[in-house]
Amino acid sequence: MSGRCSWPRASCPGGRRSWHASSSGSTTSSTSYHPHQKTIIAPFAEWSVVRDARRRAARGRYTTRASTHDRADIRVAIKFLTWLDANQLDLTAVNQEDIDLWLTTHPTPHRSIGSFIRWMVTRRLTGQLTILTRRPGLPSRFLGD
16 A cells, blocks of 8 residues: 555545445444434534545645544544443533543543544534643653652
């Protein structure tokens, strides 16, 4: 592979069909979702993830790794909505405690859930929520003796 988009042609950022149009190898092939979640997932995928991917592809900055991260963002959003359903929580009533609980019980998708939370807050689907970002790297301040 040349490092370019690894999404199926039908859902590749340069393509014209929607992200969920391809039945084989689509972004949700390994993660199923409930039909009522489509009203949230489809706009997030189309207008946030794929739209941004198309912009990066137009500038020649869209790699296989970027497509992997984009698919992960969609899968984690689906897992989050499924978790809300399992805990009988309404999306409009999600608060900071719910987000913190999700992050402590699902620590791996920390980066991926952040884009979905920011998207939901921007569209006023939830109240004001924050995700603390992890700072990579070595400590820069040390305790003195």
